[in-house]
Amino acid sequence: xxxxxxxxxxxxxxxxxxxxxxxxxxxxxxxxxxxxxxxxxxxxxxxxxxxxxxxxxxxxxxxxxxxxxxxxxxxxxxxxxxxxxxxxxxxxxxxxxxxxxxxxxxxxxxxxxxxx
Amino acid sequence: xxxxxxxxxxxxxxxxxxxxxxxxxxxxxxxxxxxxxxxxxxxxxxxxxxxxxxxxxxxxxxxxxxxxxxxxxxxxxxxxxxxxxxxxxxxxxxxxxxxxxxxxxxxxxx
Numbered sequence: 001x002x003x004x005x006x007x008x009x010x011x012x013x014x015x016x017x018x019x020x021x022x023x024x025x026x027x028x029x030x031x032x033x034x035x036x037x038x039x040x041x042x043x044x045x046x047x048x049x050x051x052x053x054x055x056x057x058x059x060x061x062x063x064x065x066x067x068x069x070x071x072x073x074x075x076x077x078x079x080x081x082x083x084x085x086x087x088x089x090x091x092x093x094x095x096x097x098x099x100x101x102x103x104x105x106x107x108x109x110x111x112x113x114x115x116x
Numbered sequence: 117x118x119x120x121x122x123x124x125x126x127x128x129x130x131x132x133x134x135x136x137x138x139x140x141x142x143x144x145x146x147x148x149x150x151x152x153x154x155x156x157x158x159x160x161x162x163x164x165x166x167x168x169x170x171x172x173x174x175x176x177x178x179x180x181x182x183x184x185x186x187x188x189x190x191x192x193x194x195x196x197x198x199x200x201x202x203x204x205x206x207x208x209x210x211x212x213x214x215x216x217x218x219x220x221x222x223x224x225x226x
Contacts, residue, residue: 042204056213
């Protein structure tokens with residue numbers, strides 16, 4: 001079974017530029033999450049999708065971050081314009097739901113963003 | 117809001133037991149998880165426990181849950197250098213919302 005795919009793995013941009021990250025979850029997983037992990041901290045939820053609908057985006061800085069999951073499969077997270085404090089690893093995770101099997105979240109390897 | 121807290125560092129000698137602790141605030145958390153993160157990698161599930169359980173054992177791993185105190189611990193028996201990593205506690209509640217702790221960096225000394 002293929003895991004969660006993310007790209008790019010690394011991105012370096014200057015502040016005020018834009019960047020987009022892509023995630024393809026495990027096939028059949030209805031729930032998709034984007035987390036931001038700043039160095040030395042735990043993952044912080046940015047947005048949660050159930051199929052192509054948003055369940056929770058309360059911690060997404062909507063003035064600069066946007067995310068979509070148009071067909072309920074893959075997803076894109078965009079940052080425009082980027083700030084220095086956006087430097088982090090952006091983790092995508094998917095799940096078949098907490099009440100299916102172990103409720104495990106499957107994570108991709110992450111996209112590391114450096115904003116100069 | 118919901119919060120999950122962990123101590124930041126733990127150092128043990130190879131062959132000793134490691135105990136990593138976690139406290140959470142949401143008493144309605146139905147599932148509690150331990151994830152492991154190695155350098156440059158995403159998080160990987162180690163083990164989990166349902167809220168109606170007090171203890172779960174899985175080979176070298178023992179999870180203890182004290183619901184009254186909202187305290188979760190992970191014990192790793194016979195800790196090896198390959199266990200060196202960051203360990204995250206996570207609680208899920210509400211609409212499948214997973215809240216992660218800050219992570220405990222485990223360093224195993226040979």
